[in-house]
Amino acid sequence: MQLNEELRDTLVLVLAGGTGTRLKPLTETRAKPAVPFGGAYRIIDFTLSNCIHSGLRRIYVLSQYRARSLEEHIRFAWNFLPLRLSQFISVRPPHHGGEANWYRGTADAIWQNLDALADEKPKHVVILSGDHIYRMDYGRMLEEHVNNGAALTIGMVKIPVEESCRFGIFECDLTGRVVSFEEKPSRGRELADQPGQCLASMGIYVFETGELIRRLEADAQEPASSHDFGNDIIPQMIEEVPVHAHRFVEPGGGDRTYWRDVGTIEALFEANLDLCAVEPQFNLYRQDWPTYTLWHNDPPAKAVLNADVIDSLMCPGVVVSGARLRRAVLSNRCQVEPGATVEEAVLFSGVVIGEGARVQRAIIDKWTVVPAGVEIGFDVEQDRARFSVSDTGIVTVPSKFAF
Numbered sequence: 001m002q003l004n005e006e007l008r009d010t011l012v013l014v015l016a017g018g019t020g021t022r023l024k025p026l027t028e029t030r031a032k033p034a035v036p037f038g039g040a041y042r043i044i045d046f047t048l049s050n051c052i053h054s055g056l057r058r059i060y061v062l063s064q065y066r067a068r069s070l071e072e073h074i075r076f077a078w079n080f081l082p083l084r085l086s087q088f089i090s091v092r093p094p095h096h097g098g099e100a101n102w103y104r105g106t107a108d109a110i111w112q113n114l115d116a117l118a119d120e121k122p123k124h125v126v127i128l129s130g131d132h133i134y135r136m137d138y139g140r141m142l143e144e145h146v147n148n149g150a151a152l153t154i155g156m157v158k159i160p161v162e163e164s165c166r167f168g169i170f171e172c173d174l175t176g177r178v179v180s181f182e183e184k185p186s187r188g189r190e191l192a193d194q195p196g197q198c199l200a201s202m203g204i205y206v207f208e209t210g211e212l213i214r215r216l217e218a219d220a221q222e223p224a225s226s227h228d229f230g231n232d233i234i235p236q237m238i239e240e241v242p243v244h245a246h247r248f249v250e251p252g253g254g255d256r257t258y259w260r261d262v263g264t265i266e267a268l269f270e271a272n273l274d275l276c277a278v279e280p281q282f283n284l285y286r287q288d289w290p291t292y293t294l295w296h297n298d299p300p301a302k303a304v305l306n307a308d309v310i311d312s313l314m315c316p317g318v319v320v321s322g323a324r325l326r327r328a329v330l331s332n333r334c335q336v337e338p339g340a341t342v343e344e345a346v347l348f349s350g351v352v353i354g355e356g357a358r359v360q361r362a363i364i365d366k367w368t369v370v371p372a373g374v375e376i377g378f379d380v381e382q383d384r385a386r387f388s389v390s391d392t393g394i395v396t397v398p399s400k401f402a403f
Contacts (some may be wrong), residue, residue, distance in 0.1 A: 003143050007055040010142060011122035015109055015203075016044055016052075017064025017094075022264045024387055025398040026365060030069040032263065033130035035364075036348050038275055038284055039315045042073055043262065044130040045293045050091060053251070053289055055137040056126065057087035060116055061203045062109055064094055064102060075293030086183040092116065106203075108227035111216040117209060125212050127205040129228075131283060133271060134250075135289050136204070136261040141246040145206040149243035151213065152290065154178065155204030155317070157248045157259050160198045164188035166261075168201035168230040170245065183230035193376075201230065202248060202259060203321045251289055258282045265390045268269035269363060272346045276327045298332050305338060323353070337372070345377075365399035374403060 020032030027035065033044035042060070051059055060284065063070055065337070071091045081087035092113060094102060103109040110127065115183070117125065117127050118166045126138055144151035159167060169188030170181040181201075182188070188198035215233050218338065219225050225232045239244050250256040264267040274280050298317030303309050305322035312325040315332040320339035331349040336342055339356040353359060354372035360378045370376065377395050388396045 003139060004055065006124065006142055006146055007139060008057075010056060010058070010126055011117065011120045011124075011209075012051055012056050012059040012126045012128060013110060013113065013116070014044070014047060014059065014061045014128045014130045015106060016061050016070060017067070017103060017109065018131055018263075019065045020131070020263060023242045023268065025396055026268075026363070027066065028398065029066055029362040031063065032067050033068075034070040034073055035262075035268070036331060037133065037262065037268070038272060038294075039313045041291055041293045041330045042070075043133065044070065044073070044076070045291055046133050047128050047130050048078060049289075049292040050134075051089075052130075052292065054136075055134070056138060057081055057085075058120060059089045060113065061089065061130065062093045062113060063091050063108075064105075067091070067093055069372075073294060077292070086333050092383060103226035104229075106223075106229045106231050107216060107219055113158045114213060114216065117213060121161070122209050125207045127207065129203040131263065132202070132259060132261055136248060136259075137251045138204075138206075141204070142206055144246050145244065148176070148240060148244045150206075150244040151208050151402050152237055152243045153206040154243065155202035155247050155248055156199050157202050157257055158191070158194070161188055161190050161196055161198045164200075167205075168234070169198055170201065172245050173197065176244050176246075176326070176348075178234075178238055178245055181230070181234050182236055183228075183235075199245065201234075203229075206231065206339075211237075211355070229269050231268075249250060252286075254347070259372075265363065265388075265394050265396055266392055269346060269361075269394050273327045273344060274328055275313060277328065282398055296332050301330075307336075331366075362395040362397060364397040365401075367399060368397055368401050369403075370397075371403050 002332050018032040030203040033100040034042050037043050052231035074091050078089040164185050164187050168183045170178050189199050221256040223314040231291040260271050262271050301314040303320040308324040310326045312328040314330045317333040318330045319335045323336040325341045328342045329346045333350045334347045337351045337355040340353045341358045348366045350367040352369045353366045357370050357374045359376045381397045383389050
């Protein structure tokens, strides 16, 4: 098998229309994949970077909800592939074809874009989600898919059995062939050799194109179908054609399996703060697998007037003047003024923390100016009267909030 030829004969469809309900108010004006992460990035940058490193160069991003921010990011940050060589990353918004239906499920989203498969004529189709943080070589998965003669290969990760209700859970035989699949059970079946663990779908699929088209066309005719891969397509395929699982490991070897769904305020907050650790679980500084994004023309970050900065990330354009930062993530153009304190907080682009203000355990959205002396994260009742506060006490301040 010539892997390079198989990669060239593969089309990628990235599902990026999620509403991100559990991330509100951060998703009031943007889709979940467009939410900032790690100071410099958007969530979708990690999936797209994986594609580039894996050698995949024909990529459609399927947008839907609050798509403007996402579409602008793709247009300005991901426009470097040469179309003359049939390489592209392009956004495809819903096109209803005379029917006023939004995507009704993951399978329906692909079915409504079957014209892309007709135009590109790929041999394989890789379907990805644009709202997870991880590193993965899809080329290895494609190679395994071809060698197994599979009709479908599913990306697999081990999870604690208590988290089964959030994922599609399956079982495999000794050859890696999937023998059962259940979408979001209350408790998945534990691995015999690893009690407390079960196998979960990552929502990453490699399909043979003909098989995918046949399944989607049949599913579209089923009025009782939810038009979802996990609920409808995959369980039926397991009974009829070879469906295999691909064990997820990070590029570079070893058994590392960092894969995070940052779909809640708590998950987004904790994943950001973990980046501040001396040895974070997810290392942004790996030179062999960089994450690409839109870089702004901002000057270097600086800390002046005896600023005290501990275990924090500061992007270009940040200025910290006589203030204290501890375990904070600051996106570009943030300013923290004299006497202010920012502890365990995530500041999106352009946030200003006024003189003497105090912020802790908070996420502050873009271009918000926190006035001098204001406190956020110290008085729960006061915070709830103004902002969104999670069950664990994380305060989320909307973009451009007027104090």
